[in-house]
Amino acid sequence: MKLQVIGDPVLHSKSPIIQGAMLAALGLDDITYTAHVVRRGELPQYLAWARKHGVAGFNATMPHKEDLIPLLDGIDPAARAVGAVNTVVLRDGRAIGHSTDGPGFAAALEHELRAKPRGLTVTLLGAGGAAKAVALALAQAGAARVYVCNRTLSRAEELCALDASGCLVPAGFDAESLAQCAARSALLVNCTSLGMEGCPGQFGDFSFLDALPGGAAVYDLIYHPAETRLLAQARRRGLEGRNGLSMLIWQGVLALEHFLDRPLDREKMADAAADALAHY
Numbered sequence: 001m002k003l004q005v006i007g008d009p010v011l012h013s014k015s016p017i018i019q020g021a022m023l024a025a026l027g028l029d030d031i032t033y034t035a036h037v038v039r040r041g042e043l044p045q046y047l048a049w050a051r052k053h054g055v056a057g058f059n060a061t062m063p064h065k066e067d068l069i070p071l072l073d074g075i076d077p078a079a080r081a082v083g084a085v086n087t088v089v090l091r092d093g094r095a096i097g098h099s100t101d102g103p104g105f106a107a108a109l110e111h112e113l114r115a116k117p118r119g120l121t122v123t124l125l126g127a128g129g130a131a132k133a134v135a136l137a138l139a140q141a142g143a144a145r146v147y148v149c150n151r152t153l154s155r156a157e158e159l160c161a162l163d164a165s166g167c168l169v170p171a172g173f174d175a176e177s178l179a180q181c182a183a184r185s186a187l188l189v190n191c192t193s194l195g196m197e198g199c200p201g202q203f204g205d206f207s208f209l210d211a212l213p214g215g216a217a218v219y220d221l222i223y224h225p226a227e228t229r230l231l232a233q234a235r236r237r238g239l240e241g242r243n244g245l246s247m248l249i250w251q252g253v254l255a256l257e258h259f260l261d262r263p264l265d266r267e268k269m270a271d272a273a274a275d276a277l278a279h280y
């Protein structure tokens with residue numbers, strides 16, 4: 001069986017390490033998982049090639065997560081809500097898309113921070129693709145309130161309008177708005193690209209961290225660098241902090257369940273992937 005990850009750029013992707021470690025832990029040495037550069041606009045040709053050459057499924061990263069949707073035979077409700085797919089299963093002549101980013105975040109939260117979304121009040125920074133997946137996963141899992149704080153307020157408003165429960169509340173990204181939201185939150189999640197290696201931009205001011213109640217935690221979706229300035233500042237204030245590696249691992253575990261079409265020992269899979277990444 002052949003599995004792949006496609007994107008542009010993609011050769012830096014950790015998915016081959018993660019999936020390779022899980023497949024090895026399952027003793028499935030005959031299944032390969034490899035990275036392939038597919039440029040924007042090349043998806044129809046890739047899909048035809050993948051079908052012809054017996055690819056059983058693939059993960060998709062930048063810039064394909066949204067462009068794939070019209071080319072698929074079906075998508076699951078989570079992917080439909082987010083408007084993006086990161087996992088495609090090719091089976092019985094059909095291409096079905098899934099989104100494991102949001103469920104992967106929820107699983108990471110539970111395993112890394114021992115926090116359940118139900119009843120939680122969260123300050124979420126950003127309103128891009130990752131923020132959408134995380135915010136909707138939190139809302140669907142019963143979070144009490146998620147303040148979606150974004151530089152471009154209209155994008156936060158559009159994101160919040162996707163959820164009818166009223167759990168998602170748009171807010172600004174200025175110091176005062178961030179502090180007001182943080183003061184009511186047990187968890188702060190960074191879904192912006194601020195602090196990511198190779199990306200422009202950095203938080204100018206971390207005073208919003210002072211507003212978080214004692215015992216609050218900070219989760220940064222970024223894992224490159226392993227410790228962002230946000231996480232370092234959170235730890236300096238005695239707050240628990242985690243980077244996005246666990247989300248990356250857990251979305252991979254859930255993707256593998258889709259590819260193999262069976263439930264896996266998820267913790268064993270996540271441990272195998274984390275171990276492989278630690279030795280990489």
Ligand code: NAP
Pocket residue numbers: 101125126127128129130131150151152155173191192193194196200201202221222223244245247248249251
């Ligand atoms: P995206 O769609 O491009 O969204 C970027 C977000 O960052 C937007 O909300 C944008 O605000 C905000 N932003 C960018 N520059 C800013 C600045 N100078 N000041 C304030 N806000 C700024 O990106 P994405 O796909 O959501 O990814 C976001 C981050 O999550 C990336 O670092 C990515 O690597 C990470 N990620 C991690 C995982 C994981 O598994 N751990 C999964 C997915 C993504 P505007 O709307 O105002 O432009």
